[in-house]
Amino acid sequence: MLRTHVAIDITGGLPTVDSDLAELHAIAQRVGDRWTRAQVASAAGEIALSRGRYAEARTEFEECLRLAREVGAHVEAPFALARIAETAYSAGDLDDAERLLAEADEEADQHGGVYDVSAYARLLAALIALQRGDAGRARTECELARVQTERITVPGQLTAGLDTVDAVLTAREQGPAAALALIGPALGAAVTARCAERVLAGMAEAAARFLADADRPAEAVRVLAAATAWRAGLPRSAPEATAVEGLPERTRALLGPDRWAREEVAGAVLTPAAVVTALTGS
The missing domain is CATH 1.25.40.10 (Tetratricopeptide repeat domain)
Known part of the structure; x- marks a missing residue:
């Protein structure tokens, strides 16, 4: 077990x-x-x-x-x-x-005293609020989850989820560059914690969206291709699919089909550690 x-x-x-x-x-x-x-x-x-x-x-x-x-x-x-x-x-x-x-x-x-359940539930509530477009509630739920994590041994995937919510909210509040400054180190911590591929992929997909919004389409294509490869054919959840909806078409229109295809091939072989290096420069 x-x-x-x-x-x-x-x-x-x-x-x-x-x-x-x-x-x-x-x-x-x-x-x-x-x-x-x-x-x-x-x-x-x-x-x-x-x-x-x-x-x-x-x-x-x-x-x-x-x-x-x-x-x-x-x-x-x-x-x-x-x-x-x-x-x-x-x-x-x-x-x-x-x-x-x-x-x-x-x-x-x-x-x-069910603090681990409470922390996880507050993360899920924050994710639902993001899907609803309610940034204020998402921030509140995320902060409540952080308080609960002070009382438990925090699983790496829970920290990864909270860090991703923080980055998405930061993108909405301060722009994609500020979000990228958060998601790169957060992905690095998740890699160090050996989080499952689907967790790493979700974080990388958020980063790909931030890169596209920051007018860095080639990097966005590579990171999205890497995340897709890590999923090994397993599907995205409905919210994850929504998060990357239109991103391939948007970046293809900017790069042209030939360069887009080259960047996708290059990205598909990137390891999580390589993506962290690309995002953080270290």
């Missing part, structure tokens, strides 16, 4: 999880207790979510929630609700995501 959860979150880990997940299902069937089954469902949900299979992920997280409530796992239940909210957000259903997140908040408040 530990190996599975670590693999989901680290660079290069996702392709290794299937044999462990199969063994976990066998163990859960053999042992039979509901707590073990809840944990296996949660792991299966995380894997499906990472691969863009949101309906499957939701089914697994709902099973985790059902079992957690049956055994009185009061910390597990709000986290499962928040993960179900993430599946709705990833699929583009913001209304359902907000409803589920409110339910997760209410359940977490009943039991207190």
Whole structure:
């Protein structure tokens, strides 16, 4: 179980999880207790979510929630609700995501001390607010999440998410150059933390948009191509797809089809570390 959860979150880990997940299902069937089954469902949900299979992920997280409530796992239940909210957000259903997140908040408040759930929920709330165009609420939720992280050991992917929200808000408030000054070092920290490829890709895609907005289309093409390659064929979530919508066409129009194609080929082989160097100059 530990190996599975670590693999989901680290660079290069996702392709290794299937044999462990199969063994976990066998163990859960053999042992039979509901707590073990809840944990296996949660792991299966995380894997499906990472691969863009949101309906499957939701089914697994709902099973985790059902079992957690049956055994009185009061910390597990709000986290499962928040993960179900993430599946709705990833699929583009913001209304359902907000409803589920409110339910997760209410359940977490009943039991207190669920700081990791609260930090994650506030990040998700900030992301939803960004999609709604509500920059003020996004900033508030992000700041609340930072407060919660002072009480927990912070996972690298949570820091990466908060840093990306900060950069997007900075782009709206101060322009793309200021955002690029944030996203480069943030991506570097995520690379050092060995965050999963989908996390690194999301950050790089934000950087590509900032580069295009800063009139640096060639660099934008390379960074977007790199991020696409890191995803290894797995789909973007609905919000991630919206974030890069129109970017290839926009940069192709500026560069012309031939140069655009050359930059895309050059970018597709860039490693995360190479993109960090390109963004930060170091």
